[in-house]
Amino acid sequence: MARLTESQRERFETFRRAFLAEVPARIAAIRKAATEAGRRGTSRAALEDLHHLVHQLVGASAIFGLHALCGTARALEDLVTGLLEGAAPGAGELDRLTGALERTWNETATPRCRESKV
Amino acid sequence: MAASPLRRVLLVEDDPDIRAIVCFALQSVGGLSVEVCASGSEAIAKAPRFLPQIVLLDVMMPGLDGPSTLRALRGLPQTAATPIVFMTAKVRPHEIEEYRRAGACDVILKPFEAAELPERMRGIWSRIHGEADREPT
Numbered sequence: 001m002a003r004l005t006e007s008q009r010e011r012f013e014t015f016r017r018a019f020l021a022e023v024p025a026r027i028a029a030i031r032k033a034a035t036e037a038g039r040r041g042t043s044r045a046a047l048e049d050l051h052h053l054v055h056q057l058v059g060a061s062a063i064f065g066l067h068a069l070c071g072t073a074r075a076l077e078d079l080v081t082g083l084l085e086g087a088a089p090g091a092g093e094l095d096r097l098t099g100a101l102e103r104t105w106n107e108t109a110t111p112r113c114r115e116s117k118v
Numbered sequence: 119m120a121a122s123p124l125r126r127v128l129l130v131e132d133d134p135d136i137r138a139i140v141c142f143a144l145q146s147v148g149g150l151s152v153e154v155c156a157s158g159s160e161a162i163a164k165a166p167r168f169l170p171q172i173v174l175l176d177v178m179m180p181g182l183d184g185p186s187t188l189r190a191l192r193g194l195p196q197t198a199a200t201p202i203v204f205m206t207a208k209v210r211p212h213e214i215e216e217y218r219r220a221g222a223c224d225v226i227l228k229p230f231e232a233a234e235l236p237e238r239m240r241g242i243w244s245r246i247h248g249e250a251d252r253e254p255t
Contacts, residue, residue: 002147002233011146012233015139022135052180056133059176059207062229063136070229077208 019064020109026057027105030076034098037080044084050094051080057101072097072104121247124240126151128170130161130187131205132179139232140174148236158182158190166196172243173197174226177206177217185220192221201246203239205230 004012033050036042054077061070076097083089127150131137137154144150153168155161159182161173173191177184184204191197204217207228214225224242226235 002231002237004147004233008147008233011142012139015135015142018138019135048180055178055208059228060133060135062207063139063232065229074208 016064019060023057023061023066023069023105023109026053027102029053030057030101031098034076034094037083038089038094047080047084051077051084054080066108069101069104069108072101076101121243122171124150124171124243126153126168126171127239128153128155128161128165128168128173130155130158130173130179130184131176132156133176136176136228140235143232143235144174144239147233148239150236150239158184158187161187162190162194165191165200166194169196170200172239173200173202174239175202175204175222177204178208185217188221201242203242 030050030053033046033053037046037050039046054073057073058070058077061067061073076094079093079097127144129137129141129144129152131140131154134156137156141152141154144152153164153170155164158175158179161175162182165173175184175187179187182190184206188202188204191200191202201223202221203224203226204222205226205228206213206217209225209227217225223246226238230238
């Protein structure tokens with residue numbers, strides 16, 4: 001384990017808090033993109049936009065230690081990857097997994113979790 | 119011949135939060151000089167001037183993805199032989215081998231401990247040069 005100074009530890013925690021503060025906006029953007037991608041006849045570009053947003057959340061939530069959120073986002077990413085590869089969309093699957101993402105965040109975003117260290 | 123110590127890293131990552139924490143870890147914890155790029159095309163523009171010793175490259179990015187950026191960097195005389203390390207959050211079993219075949223010298227999986235990254239990069243750097251030193255002349 002790297003030996004960190006107190007100020008380095010504080011900086012890492014600052015990065016984590018900044019990420020946590022952005023998660024609601026990231027999830028809202030995913031909800032919007034999922035709604036767009038779920039519309040009948042939506043273009044591949046809409047799915048790619050959704051995939052990009054979800055993939056970023058998978059990576060960042062993993063690095064900042066939000067494992068439950070990462071797992072739910074990964075399930076959504078797998079679904080979108082499948083859709084991009086030509087899988088037939090299951091009825092309501094995008095909506096269901098996006099809702100799961102929102103619920104996971106709501107359960108995660110307690111004051112106790114926000115205060116915990118990486 | 120012993121390699122010079124690792125000093126210059128080109129970081130290519132499209133997510134701003136990951137970019138910030140990785141850059142801080144490499145610079146402030148690891149004491150490395152880091153040029154930060156938010157896209158593959160930015161990396162291709164900056165690399166010939168920065169002359170990185172190693173590139174830390176995200177695999178999945180909009181526009182030019184990691185493998186495409188790697189190919190483009192290989193096409194530049196200044197970075198034709200620069201070691202490139204991929205980082206990715208999504209790996210299917212066969213993909214790490216594909217990335218290596220594409221020219222990546224290593225693959226770092228997300229999640230990783232950002233504070234540990236400088237040592238991991240130095241380890242990769244040492245390994246590359248150890249292997250190079252063992253090659254017959």
